[in-house]
Amino acid sequence: MVSEQLERKPLWLCLPAEMKTDGNKYQSLEKEEGKEPMENGDDFEAEIIDGSFVNGTATVDTKVCTYARGRWVADSRPPLYAARCKYMERKWACRLSSRTDFSYEGYRWQPVDCQKPEFEASHFLERMKDKIVAFVGDSLSREQFESMMCMLTGGQESSDIEDVQFQYTGKIHHPGWGYRFRSTNTTILYSKSTRLCDLEPINATDPNTLNAMHLDRQPAFIRENIDHLNVLVMNTAQHWRKTLISWDNEVMYVNGAPVQDRNLKNISNAMIFKVNNIVKWLDSKLASNPNLQVFFRTKSPTHFFKGDWDTGGRCNNTIPMTRGSEVFEDESSDKVVAAAVNGTRVKLLDITALSDLRDEAHNSYYGKRSPDCVHWCLPGVPDTWNELLSAQL
Structure with a gap:
């Protein structure tokens, strides 16, 4: 068990170290349960999987892999799945739209500090054997969930997969968005919660009632299932706008009553309050649940030019890397989420800066009346x- 002192260090101090063997090969060093982490230079007894040596002595190099720092590099290999993936909504499938340029598929992310492990579906499922992985958030969280299902299946339907969404309490957004792989007893779920708040009808007897959006309460799905989850990936960002909250017929509440504090009525401040509130709550849960890992995914950037989503903004570029191809900053571009998880057991899944370089990879206007410069x-x-999630697990 890792000591509480280590657990509460910033994430970049807690990622897997790299182990250098005499054969000049690098291999991820897995922490064994029940053992304290070793300081730089300590010797240890280890069995090397690649057969370089068995029970030999090696020196630990505590160099950390910061996956968010790196560059996009050309990659001629085909994607991990086809556009007709059973588990993906057609609107994300740009190859099935009127788009004719698909160069956005020909790049992979390469961290500068280490070699990112290749994603292998069978390996991921074996690591997640008898585990539940849940994505909770907005439509971009749903897109990440659908991406994961396509990556794990190659886009193909399989008798190994069963629909299990109705086995879980709390709101799962859509039928079929909860699947179990029978062979490994691995469950992948998605639950919609655009602002990570608990929602409650203000007047339960009125079908047209507004909903209380409790800033200081957690979504029902997380609250009711947290003790059964093994991996939780959450996000919130794009829906923190006064107009969107109003369109959703929601009213901000705190301490069981409408928000009165002038500072908290500011939507940006309300989001910061919510992000810190849920991180603190989850950190307390992690203290007593060593089988749970929680990731807060940072904001997915939008790329509207000459306007916004509701004022005629567009994203017409189809040429990769016009915004550059490298990210070398040590700090996350999402200051709110990074500050909230700092010093907690909640991990940062930092995708903002690397995604910001890919404005050509949005759905754009293909097959749509108005450009979608939010989704991918x-x-x-x-x-x-x-x-990157798989690499950090």
Whole structure:
């Protein structure tokens, strides 16, 4: 068991170290349950999987892999799945739209600090054997969930997969968005919660009632299932706008009553309050649940030019890397989420800066009346988010 002191260090101090063997090969060093982490330079007894040596002595190099720092590099290999993936909504499938340029598929993310492990579906499922992985958030969380299902299945239907959404309490957004792989007893779920708040009808007897959006309460799905989950990936960002809250017929509440505090009525401040509130709550749960890992995915960037989503903004670029191809900053571009998880057991899944370089990879206007510069083509950028998630697990 890792000591509480280590657990509460920033995430970049807690990622897997790299182990250098005498054969000059690098291999991820897995922490064994029940053992304290070793300081830089400590010797240890280990069995190397690749057969370089068995029970030999090696020196630990505590160099950390910061997956968010790196570059997009050309990759001629085909995507991990086809556009007709059974588990993906057609609107994400740019190859099934009027788009004719698919160069956005020809790049992979390469961290500068280490070699990112190749994603292998069978390996991921074996690691997640008898585990439940849940994505909770907005439509971009749903897209990440669909990307993961396509990556794990190659886009193909299989008798190994069963629909299990109705086995879980709390609201799962849509029939079929909860699947179990029978062979490994691995469950992948998605639950909609655009602002990670608990929602409650203000007047339960009125079908047209507004909903209380409790900033200080957690979504029902998380609250009711947290003790059964093994991996939780959550996000919130795009829906923190006064107009969207109003359109959703929601009213911000705190302490069981409408928000009165002038500072908290500011939507940006309300989002910061919510992000910190749920991180603190989950950190307390993690203290007593060693089988749970929680990731807060940072904001997915939008790329509206000459306007916004509701004022005629567009994203017409189809040429990769016009915004550059490298990210070398140590700090996350999502200051709110990064600050909230700092010093907690909640981990940062930092995808903001690397995704910001990919404005050509959005759904754009293909097959749509108005440009979608928020969501991404699949296969595409969200696959990289899942590769980084897999690497950090």
